[in-house]
Amino acid sequence: MPPTSFSCSFLTLQPRFNSYVNPIFRSLSFQLSSSPLPFNAHFSSIRLRSSLSRPAETDSPTGGRSGALTPGPSVGADVQKIDVNPPKGTRDFPPEDMRLRNWLFNHFKEVSRLYGFEEVDYPVLESEALFTRKAGEEIKDQLYCFEDRGNRRVALRPELTPSLARLVIQKGKSVPLPIKWFTVGQCWRYERMTRGRRREHYQWNMDIIGVPGVMAEAELLSSIVTLFKRIGITESDVGFKVSSRKVLQEVLNCYSVPEHLFGKVCVIIDKIEKIPVDEIKKELKAVGLSQEAVQKLLQVLSVKSLEELEERLGSSGEAIADLKQLFSLAEKIGFSKWLQFDASVVRGLAYYTGIVFEGFDREGKLRAICGGGRYDHLFSTFGADDIAACGFGFGDAVIVELLKEKGLFLVNLYYYSYAPQHFCLGSCFFSFADFA
């Protein structure tokens, strides 16, 4: 009997897996094909010709199921075959992938609880207005939005922070500060699909509302480091680029750039690794920055050490003070090796105001693993009074890519549930025949 092919969308199992075929499986007299199953076949023609299926109508009336008893259409010309794949950009979680998802999410949840955060959730479907209020963002063009049957404009959430802000404002005075909430929730963006980037992903968010000092950012970073350590990722695999939006602000203040241009400048700066520097310069001039301001700004953004930044900006500003304090806390807590100052990290989201950080793969193969920062003025954009706040988002897709890169899947993730044996990295091999 030829081995069956076993495909999996969340992680790719190794080919040698295919050689474990369940004896029960054999006994069911499936007609195994010698060619691998067409996992990506658009319209599958798979036939489950089990001896269990559709007994003839002449079966004993007291045994098995009889086809005579239902109005189900006979399999004929009028039955359209269904597309067995999930919609483009989405995925199924068969048992082998669900185990990985549970393993990862349980780590997210346990780490959050270790740090005293409480779990919350919001509707996957939110009012479109929640996400489109700040015009001009990329997110607007990527919304899965539609009108419901009651003519409400709704959208599948592209991120979790606006819902968090909504709920915090709704709860109002009934919830004392600080609020420490976490969520693991699905988010949707209609975008071009690249490696590891689907149109939906799960995101782990932790947010601290009501703490103005960088101790809050330190706690967030420490949580992520704890997560990394638990799943086998070290500081030689991953680091955090840390900066503060106040660095930009202080440079712009030097050149008397009006405050309302700050957001626009951030959006341009965020493209620094994607488009040529001349293009960046042109765009910065176009919004009204002088030649000198542009030059100074780009110089400062290339700074990679806090000492050099201090030389350039002086030591009296908030940017330097915040960053120094954060690095000192990291030293005390014991994760300073994970951090590096990098002035160029400004992060795409418009609502960050202070410290920003981004988790990156030190080999440079993957895009950002996670990102976060302080957003002290988000609430006022929703018409409420501001509250000091910071948080991060951590997607499920890139971390799985990284674990694959590092060969770091744990034993239980390779457990092959359908077979009475199981296989794990390091060539251990247990027989579970007793349970079969």
Added chain:
Amino acid sequence: MPPTSFSCSFLTLQPRFNSYVNPIFRSLSFQLSSSPLPFNAHFSSIRLRSSLSRPAETDSPTGGRSGALTPGPSVGADVQKIDVNPPKGTRDFPPEDMRLRNWLFNHFKEVSRLYGFEEVDYPVLESEALFTRKAGEEIKDQLYCFEDRGNRRVALRPELTPSLARLVIQKGKSVPLPIKWFTVGQCWRYERMTRGRRREHYQWNMDIIGVPGVMAEAELLSSIVTLFKRIGITESDVGFKVSSRKVLQEVLNCYSVPEHLFGKVCVIIDKIEKIPVDEIKKELKAVGLSQEAVQKLLQVLSVKSLEELEERLGSSGEAIADLKQLFSLAEKIGFSKWLQFDASVVRGLAYYTGIVFEGFDREGKLRAICGGGRYDHLFSTFGADDIAACGFGFGDAVIVELLKEKGLFLVNLYYYSYAPQHFCLGSCFFSFADFA
């Protein structure tokens, strides 16, 4: 200081809760209002006037956050206040509700695993065609459906079984039978909202694919009974009405009613508790049943014991054999007190073919708690060969209603996380001041 009001959408906490106010809470100099917060206020005017929020711009540059550093709009005439409520028919899960959700879902998951089921999940967003293939169903008018940016017709899933069938067909021969899968997933239906019925709910599904005998149904029922016992629900609170679609079929066969009318008859019969019996009779005649067939059918549907059914149908049919075997298995396994035969239970879903069951509140206050049955011919409607299968769906909304009715919330669900005390039913009171 007046107590604050503490509202909760998932369960309603008792008023006496309001008197526990966190000392930390007091120290933050919130301006507590003497009137309860308008939880349902459409546009909230809640102001978070914490001493932590938005320090004056004259603050020490090295302490706190300064409002001068961001482009956030000042709270003025141009800032539209946001609707702080989730979209109609959806809900947030603040920590106190999330605890209840986790408590319930963990029971679902643990029970499923105890019975050897593996967890799976499918996209919340599926192709619309997956749900609209069988025309004429209520579900079609209740779909949250839209066109995505790639012009695909997609829908938020209204139920989980079509996705299950899709994935089983996709996996094809790579998965040996029997398949035992469970899911706890969110489903969406745009319908009129009544008590405990929102437009989204979570559903616990367990399905067994590849087992033709009623042992599978017995295992499903046993799982649900285990769940009930774990959360404090007894057989005097809840029972299962059990029948088989084959009962109807056998009556229709007696009167030579053509097979293709079976589905239509089921849909009419399912309305038996909702519309007057004369209306039912009229509809049955309209699809072509004789006066005599209608009378016999309604007589049989009123039968409440298996003995009487046997007298009417004879003992040679599959319906009687299946039901007898199921009741005998229930006796052996030890949950027969939960079951009662009720011929009128046919269940709304078109794809059931054999045993059907419905969990009901014995006080008759609530609608069906859960329901399931055998669907041996679902796969052929998707163009694949049929496989014997059965499963059930168990929603989160009605069970929470029932727990409220019975006063059965457990201690940990009343834990008031924001206060350093906690309160439990039975007037225990612990101080957690050490952790504050």
